[in-house]
Amino acid sequence: MSEDPTPTEELTEKRTKLLKVIAADLPNTEFARSQLNAHLYYNDVSEHIDEDDDEEEDTLQTTTSLLNKIVEEDGYLKKTQQGGETSFILDDEADEDKGEKVTAVTPSEIRTIVSQVCNRHGVSVSFTDDEIVRWSLVTRRVNAAVGHRVLRIASMPNEYRLREAGYEIIADELL
Numbered sequence: 032m033s034e035d036p037t038p039t040e041e042l043t044e045k046r047t048k049l050l051k052v053i054a055a056d057l058p059n060t061e062f063a064r065s066q067l068n069a070h071l072y073y074n075d076v077s078e079h080i081d082e083d084d085d086e087e088e089d090t091l092q093t094t095t096s097l098l099n100k101i102v103e104e105d106g107y108l109k110k111t112q113q114g115g116e117t118s119f120i121l122d123d124e125a126d127e128d129k130g131e132k133v134t135a136v137t138p139s140e141i142r143t144i145v146s147q148v149c150n151r152h153g154v155s156v157s158f159t160d161d162e163i164v165r166w167s168l169v170t171r172r173v174n175a176a177v178g179h180r181v182l183r184i185a186s187m188p189n190e191y192r193l194r195e196a197g198y199e200i201i202a203d204e205l206l
Contacts, residue, residue, distance in 0.1 A: 152176075
């Protein structure tokens with residue numbers, strides 16, 4: 032990571048716009064790439080980037096790779112959580128308020144999540160002890176039985192936060 036943030040005049044146009052939006056709207060917030068993209072999609076950030084609302088959606092959607100470069104090369108963001116280290120099976124339709132299990136890791140948890148999906152959709156899928164630990168097999172079979180994607184393999188995302196020094200430079204020079 033760069034000790035001194037890259038001078039603002041050396042940032043690419045896209046990095047400048049992303050940093051302006053982050054500084055203006057998410058200055059003290061930890062966020063994942065998907066949360067930033069959702070913010071860009073659902074909120075009018077045109078006042079920060081001098082583009083109309085339709086153009087900003089197309090130009091500012093970002094990738095984990097770009098955010099990591101802003102951390103490592105430019106020094107404006109810090110990574111507060113390294114994602115991808117812990118995977119799990121996720122039930123996209125689970126309702127926690129009804130006591131349904133949302134994620135599963137162990138064979139017992141996987142059997143529970145498979146059972147709740149099958150009950151919810153009125154289907155039946157069974158797995159041997161050797162099969163239940165093969166996550167891609169489990170998700171593929173359950174999703175095929177249901178007829179659409181309900182289970183998927185996921186992991187915790189990287190999370191980022193604007194560094195204080197980065198915020199000060201952006202606020203002074205760009206906002």
